[in-house]
Amino acid sequence: MRFLYxxxxxxxxxxxxxxxxxxxxTANESIKKLSDTATIIIPREYTEAxxxxxxxxxxxxxxxxFIKVDHPVTIEMGYDDNLAxxxxxxxxxxxxxxxxxIKCEDxxxxxxxxxxxxxxxxxxxxxxxxxISPGYSYDILDDxxxxxxxxxxxxxxxxxxxxxxxxxxHSRF
Numbered sequence: 005m006r007f008l009y010x011x012x013x014x015x016x017x018x019x020x021x022x023x024x025x026x027x028x029x030t031a032n033e034s035i036k037k038l039s040d041t042a043t044i045i046i047p048r049e050y051t052e053a054x055x056x057x058x059x060x061x062x063x064x065x066x067x068x069x070f071i072k073v074d075h076p077v078t079i080e081m082g083y084d085d086n087l088a089x090x091x092x093x094x095x096x097x098x099x100x101x102x103x104x105x106i107k108c109e110d111x112x113x114x115x116x117x118x119x120x121x122x123x124x125x126x127x128x129x130x131x132x133x134x135x136i137s138p139g140y141s142y143d144i145l146d147d148x149x150x151x152x153x154x155x156x157x158x159x160x161x162x163x164x165x166x167x168x169x170x171x172x173x174h175s176r177f
Contacts, residue, residue, distance in 0.1 A: 010083035016044055018095060018106070019075035021067075022054040027103055029079060031091045035176060038164055039112035042079055042091045048102040067104065073097060077108045111177045115160035127153040129173070136160040148173070 016023040027045040034040075050067045075095045080087035094113045099105040120136055129148045133140075137160050150171070155163060167173040 013082060013085050013087065015080040015087055017076075017078045017080075018071050020056045021070045023050070024053075029081065029090075031079065035174065038161060038168070038175065039177070040091065040093070040110040042077070042093065042108040044077075044079070044106040044108065046104050046106070048104045050104070068098060071095065071098065071106070077106075079108075112161055115164070118160045119157060120155040120160070120163065121157050122155045124153045126151060129167075132163070132167075136163050 014024065014026060014029060016026060016029070023044075023046060025046075027047065029042065029044050031042040032040060046067075053067075053070075055070060073095050077091070077093050077095055078089060079091040081090050082088050091108065091110070093108045093110040095106055096109045096113055097107045099107075115137060118136065122135070124131075127150045129144060129146075129150060130142065132150060132153065133142050133144070136155075148171075158166070164175050167175070
């Protein structure tokens with residue numbers, strides 16, 4: 005039987021907290037920016053959510069006791085509980101306002117925390133990527149020779165941004 009409408013549904017997992025009702029979600033994805041971002045808005049006095057698989061009531065508790073910056077985030081959205089993953093990343097900030105605004109960023113958030121100071125007499129793109137982001141896999145079109153390259157107290161994010169501006173090399177997670 006065909007229905008005249010579909011019910012929107014979502015599931016936001018932050019750390020071990022699962023939230024199924026939100027005010028709004030905005031997910032931004034662009035090849036012009038190094039990272040994808042998302043903003044989740046929920047009521048400040050959120051009353052119920054699932055914590056570690058069991059239904060919890062936040063009455064008398066602050067939801068911020070359960071959600072922290074750096075917690076992993078997965079946002080699933082769809083219709084009639086047919087959900088698809090729309091965003092994965094980490095909590096970057098939580099506002100103190102009403103309603104509660106939770107800002108998130110993809111894996112690039114982890115690369116913002118790094119710091120590199122090193123000079124290379126000759127360096128290729130693949131060598132640079134392995135230096136600034138070990139543990140990740142790379143899919144590069146061509147292993148470009150960058151020549152002499154200096155890292156001056158920069159995060160991996162700043163280095164990738166410099167590659168985009170100075171060399172025209174775009175990167176994405």
